[in-house]
Amino acid sequence: MPKLSDRTRLIAGATRRGRGRRPVNPPIERASTMLSDDPAAMQDPGDGPVYGLDGTSAARELRTALADLEGASEAFLVPSGLAAVTVPLTALLRPGDEVLTTEAVYGPTRRFLTRHMADRGVAASFHPAGASVEAVMDQMHERTRVLLIEAPGSLTFEMMDVPALAAACRKRGVLTVMDNTWAAGLAFRPLAHGVDVSVQALTKYAGGHSDLLMGGVAAQAPEIVRAINNVIEDMGWHVSPDDAWLALRGLRTLPLRYEAQARTALQVAEWLQDQPEVANVLYPPLPGSVGHSLWRRDFDGAASLMGVVMKGGGKAAAHAFMRELSLFGMGYSWGGFESLITYETPQLAYRQHAPDLPGQLLRLHIGLEDPADLIADLTRGLAAWRAQQDSNLQPSA
Structure with missing residues (x-):
């Protein structure tokens, strides 16, 4: 089969064959407790979600569609766009590390860095909005662990040379996280340009109807996927089945x-x-x-x-x-x-x-x-x- 366009792929996931008679959209399963028929299978994820936090049909289908859209091995759902940024930063940074980002960074992200992360021993520094790759790299030092990228930047819309930044960071051993909400996973694919983690507020374009709050996190490298999964699991992050269903519906027409x-x-x-x-x-x-x-x-x-x-x-x-x-x-x-x-x-x-x-x-x-x-x-x-x-x-x- 030839490669499908984005608009076709986002719909084809709903109509693929081989699953018997079924609704076009997955059911909304409001459940915290999941029952098993065999005590030996109660903790077997291969038999379906073990507990409501694992996500039911709509959330699982949404994660699959997002991973495909982002070109990721795994995509995760969190309760807000801000959480989509804070989860990978929490997963990848440790006391004594530093994160570097643009002065034009989203306001709540700045607050998280200068308040929550600072209280836990992680420093934040800010480069001028729209700085060159060389200027950004010159501002890094041995403690810099993560570069957080916004392109375009919040409010003043400065662009960054993301592929060049990602390549320079990879040579230096610095991880990259990009807030890709403006491009919605459609107009730009960070992972395909060398970025380690792509995040977006699904509240915005994926939801599309101003009636839900949700964030998405996508990554490719197994060790990064594992670190993000661990934070989500340990923090108990979860999105409701109703919101997952609404976001999946919005994704079809994105x-x-x-x-x-x-x-x-x-x-x-x-x-x-x-x-x-x-x-x-x-x-x-x-x-x-x-x-x-x-x-x-x-x-x-x-x-x-x-x-x-x-x-x-x-x-x-x-x-x-x-x-x-x-x-x-x-x-x-x-x-x-x-x-x-x-x-x-x-x-x-x-x-x-x-x-x-x-x-x-x-x-x-x-x-x-x-x-x-x-x-x-x-x-x-x-x-x-x-x-x-x-x-x-x-x-x-």
Whole structure:
């Protein structure tokens, strides 16, 4: 059989033959206790899950589909996207080790490193967002055990040369973990580019409907798989059968939603870039945007998440923009069917080398709405931005 495309493979897993009469989707089995017919088989995993924590049909099928998508020997499920990052770091780091990551790292990941891991003797250091491979490697020393990669980086969307970083780290004996949520396991496959562990928030695109929390961890090397499995087993991490079923359902349509939202996102980004109130659009697929050449070289698609840098303004103007919108929900997360907006300038204060932006930073997630309707909504938001700016220029009575 010829190699199948992603969109075909993610569906073919549901229709494969040789299992007798069955539903297209696996059953939702809500169970903690699993019964055996033979006392000698009670602890035999070959006879099925021994206990509910081992995962029932939906979770097992989801793990198989994720491993296939990521090109991994094993994929694991954890209760959130943050847990997908923290589990491999816990598995691979020991007291006295150091983890190096970008200053643009996801905020809760930064908190985990500087609070939980620091309390347990693991140091964290941060390289400038978008640093060259040489600059990143120069910041490592004998204690550096793991490089945590984000490409693009959170909020400001800097790209990294991931294949070169992975190769350089492998020569040095440093392990690599990549938060691949933006690419959703579709647009970029970290393991195929030499990364040791790929993680993503299945809450986002895999779920696709803003109704579940879940993370995925994928790896290839047996010793890394074993270390991750041990942490999940020891910590008792588990996802509910209902959530696993929902994520598996979302995975079947992931390529179509991902591609459609990316098309709309590029239309919106191109329009925004031409608006006089906008200084810059931070979206790697947009020609001239940050990291465009690396994105074009390494990625096969794009998420619909972007940063919008305004020309000047303050919090009041940003809030006026956001309040005027009716199609963009004000809420965190992304990857669902709905468009969202957040105000992100305050988060940049955590960075030692904060980017020199000419104005306020907003983050947009573009959903499945009609692009013309979204652009009309943003037009009204920009008008509210201008009105707030004009009111600030009026002389006081």
